Amino acid sequence: MGFNALVFTGDWNSVARLVDGDNRCSGRVEIQHGDQWGTLCDEYFSLEDAAVVCEQLQCGAVKATPRDAYFGTGNGPVWKDNYICLGNESRLADCQVSAWSRISCSHGNDASLICTDEMWSVRLTEGGSRCDGQVEVYDNGRWSRIQDNFWTINEANVVCKQL
Template identity: 40%
Template sequence: SVRLVDGTSLCSGRLEVKSNQFWSSVCEADFDQQDAEVVCRELGCGAPSVLQGALYGEAEALMWTKEFQCEGSESVLLDCGSSGSARNTCSPGKAVGLTCSEPDDVRLVGGASRCAGGLEMKQHGDWRPVVDRFSVWSLKSAAVVCRQLDCGSAVSTERRKNSSSRSVWRIRSSCLQSGSTLMECVLTWSVSSSSSLQITCSGNTINDINYDSNVSSLFLPLSQ
């Protein structure tokens, strides 16, 4: 029901809210820090770091007409209260632009940069490798991870066969491809596996795309 558009990642952009199948921008005067905390939480991002009108361009969508009145503890923005009076206009340059901090519950490890390596996720303080429920992981699924890490687009995705089994988080990649975040697609039961997922993202710098080709040859390619 919420999204950040025209930003650099899932966690930044101009705020739009969906209601009755239509997306609406929100006027800066109708949105505050507590509202921002709820949006960042709903998107699976960290705490809000920047809240500023027109930070990510002027609104192109309809305007939300009522002021949000969140307490800050809600999990979904549309669960928050709203003002009774409707706003008819919003000054130019005042559509809400929001930047949330990047989530610290997803990482790529063992690669040449933070934008390449084995996919791991943290839940309940426990970091574990991630595997797909049906051992099928596409570039489209990997692209969700790259965007979440602000690492550009997905370049390759492979499955690594490890020498021993360990506890892993299992993911439904079809859930990811429907627009959900990695955290929302985790299957809750515990499982052990000797496989893990290796992802290479394009990265934001030249160094991010220089990964070790000798290491990457050790991984078994998945279906694309």
């Protein structure tokens, strides 16, 4: 443990990093507001939010979202921002945010994330939920749609199991 991952910088509400994980694509989720880093509360951190962070950091797909400060407790504030992501956004800035909830969180509730850190992964886009849509594969830093010329129920089952 103790590995500091890649940091993505962009809009004030989209600066994210993973800290104290086993590799660059795992760790405690931290978000920067202004010049201050803080943690996110795992109470609000959904699989869809996690998918966006993995995408943003170019770390493949979500492998797990352990609870209760799995990668240790952070320093600074615990942001109460509730990112409302669909899971197909490229960065947190593309998600809606509901800020400053009434639920109190401590560093014992710091959100944690483990991404696959694979050069390729799969996702569904333009669907009505996270479980339907166009199949896309992430390969070497780029998402591409899968053509359906030879697509069968067997391939669909593999995608559903992976997701």
